[in-house]
Structures are given as C-alpha cells and as structure tokens.
Amino acid sequence: MRADAFLAAADALPVADLDSLVARGGLVVVAPHPDDESLGCGGLIAAARAAGRDVCLVVVSDGCGSHTHSRLYPPDKLRTLREAETLRAVAILGLAADSVTFLRLPDAHVPSAGPEAEAAAHAVVQAATACEAGAVFVTWRHDPHCDHKASAAIVGLARPLMPKVAVYEYPVWGWTLPPETEVGPAPDGLRLDVSAYRAAKARAVAAHESQTTDLIADDPTGFRLEPAMIDRLCGPYERFVRIPA
Structure with a gap:
C-alpha cells in the first residue's frame, strides 16, 4: 500500500476508548527522542493517567542530534536540557519522573540489532x-527517521519476552514520506479520542522549548518543529496501528 493511502486509512481507523485500546493493566510508551512521547502519545498518556492506569515511558536516544553546532549547548548540556524538558512535559500529562527511563543511546545512531539494541529491548520488557502493561506503543516502523525505525525494531526484539502484551505503532514523521512509498498492508488499529486532553498535550509539546522555540539561538542548522507538524499531531485523535504477533 502507498504511504498516502495508508495514512489516509489511519486517519479513518475506528474510534475507540482507552479500554478498547488497552484491555488490561498499564502501558509503555517508547519514544525515540525526547518529545516523541508528547507528539505521538500525549493524549494517550494523559487519558491513561486520568483513568488511574500506570504508564512507563522509555526514551531511547539522548536527543543530542538536534543542535550539533551549538557552543552554548554542547552534547552533555543539551542532553540534560532535553531530559528536563521531557520530565516537565510528562508532568503536565500526569506522569511522575520515576516512571521515565532514559536509555541515552546516540541520537541518529540508535541500533536496530546487536548488544545495545538487545539491552534496550530488555529495558522495554x-x-x-513494572507497570503490568497490557500494551506497548512505539513509533511507526516506516517513519522516515532512522531512530524511529530502530525503536520499532527494539520493540520487535522485546516482543517474544512479553507475549501477552499488545504492540501498537504511532506515526510521527510518516506524513513527510513521499506519497508513492510502499509501506505494506492496510493499517489495522484504532484511533483514540483525545479531545479532552488536547490542551494538556499542547502544553506538553510546548514544554520541549529546545525543539519548538529559538531557545538555542547559536545554531542556525538546529532542528525546530514546524507549527504545521505540531498542529497535525495535536488534533482530536491519536492513531495507533496494531502490529500482529
């Protein structure tokens, strides 16, 4: 299936409530970078916490690839900043700091296989x-970013060790794919109505100031989320593609 048709179908998945999406227990969100959790699953996290569900967040990379030419924010300082932003963001969504794990794998070089990937998979397990998860959520395997693909592969490595846990993937950068890109069969999954949590999600995204503002002003090549992308991901629904066992 072409990417444009796949994503259109994802936008038309059946709307479900949290109980339909995650039938039991808590849930794990796997974010390739600090901010992906808010962009792709901010509403899900807020809804789960409001319902009293346990949520664990695993942030895979150190986020140091967003501003590689900044002298004011060398890698260690940038990593510290981005982790602090993540903790502020998830607090807005109702998630405590002790529910967040930072794996600190190298941004833009997250491995899909090998010892480091296996260790990351064990961290997901x-x-x-820890949260008696009924489901794990990770970025879409066809997202056009190497760390997003690698994070999906890491969850694939973890899956045999958690056979009763459902796996869903969420697109973040998928809408930037060339429309003719082949991405496999039509999506199966659900959309979660997060309209009650849109304001909290928007605040969580905005808490990632290094990615949404000119906070780091000394790197003209630095990354910044485009308002159109934020708007695209902060609508009334979040899309989750079910991955068969």
Whole structure:
C-alpha cells in the first residue's frame, strides 16, 4: 500500500476508548527522542493517567542530534536540557519522573540489532513488567527517521519476552514520506479520542522549548518543529496501528 493511502486509512481507523485500546493493566510508551512521547502519545498518556492506569515511558536516544553546532549547548548540556524538558512535559500529562527511563543511546545512531539494541529491548520488557502493561506503543516502523525505525525494531526484539502484551505503532514523521512509498498492508488499529486532553498535550509539546522555540539561538542548522507538524499531531485523535504477533 502507498504511504498516502495508508495514512489516509489511519486517519479513518475506528474510534475507540482507552479500554478498547488497552484491555488490561498499564502501558509503555517508547519514544525515540525526547518529545516523541508528547507528539505521538500525549493524549494517550494523559487519558491513561486520568483513568488511574500506570504508564512507563522509555526514551531511547539522548536527543543530542538536534543542535550539533551549538557552543552554548554542547552534547552533555543539551542532553540534560532535553531530559528536563521531557520530565516537565510528562508532568503536565500526569506522569511522575520515576516512571521515565532514559536509555541515552546516540541520537541518529540508535541500533536496530546487536548488544545495545538487545539491552534496550530488555529495558522495554522491564518497563512492561513494572507497570503490568497490557500494551506497548512505539513509533511507526516506516517513519522516515532512522531512530524511529530502530525503536520499532527494539520493540520487535522485546516482543517474544512479553507475549501477552499488545504492540501498537504511532506515526510521527510518516506524513513527510513521499506519497508513492510502499509501506505494506492496510493499517489495522484504532484511533483514540483525545479531545479532552488536547490542551494538556499542547502544553506538553510546548514544554520541549529546545525543539519548538529559538531557545538555542547559536545554531542556525538546529532542528525546530514546524507549527504545521505540531498542529497535525495535536488534533482530536491519536492513531495507533496494531502490529500482529
């Protein structure tokens, strides 16, 4: 299926409530970078916490690839900043700092296989065990970013160790794919109505100031989320593609 048709179908998935999406227990969100959790699953996290569900967040990369030419924010300082932004963002969504794990793998070089990927997979399993997860959510395997693909692969490595846990993927950068890109069969999954949490999600995204403002002003090549992308991901629904076992 072409990417444009796949994403259009994802926009038309059946609307479900949280109980239909995650039938039991808590849930794990796997974010390739600090901010992906808010962009792709901010409403899900807020809804789960409002319902008293346990949520664990696993942030895979250190986020140091967003501003590689900044002298004011060298890698260690940038990593510290981005982790602090993440903790502020998820607090807005109702998630405590002790529910967040930072794996600190190298931004733009997250491995899909090998010892580091296996260790990351075990961290996902540990998070799923800690919150008695009924589901794990990770970025879409066809998202056009190497770390998003790698994070999906890491969850694939973890899956045999958590056979009763459902797996869903959420597109973040998928809408930037060339429309003719082949991405496999039509999506199966659900849309979650997050309209009650849109304001909180928008505040969570905005908490990632290094990615949404000119906070880091000394790197003209630095990354910044486009308002159109934020608007695209902060609508009334979040889309989750079910991945068969």
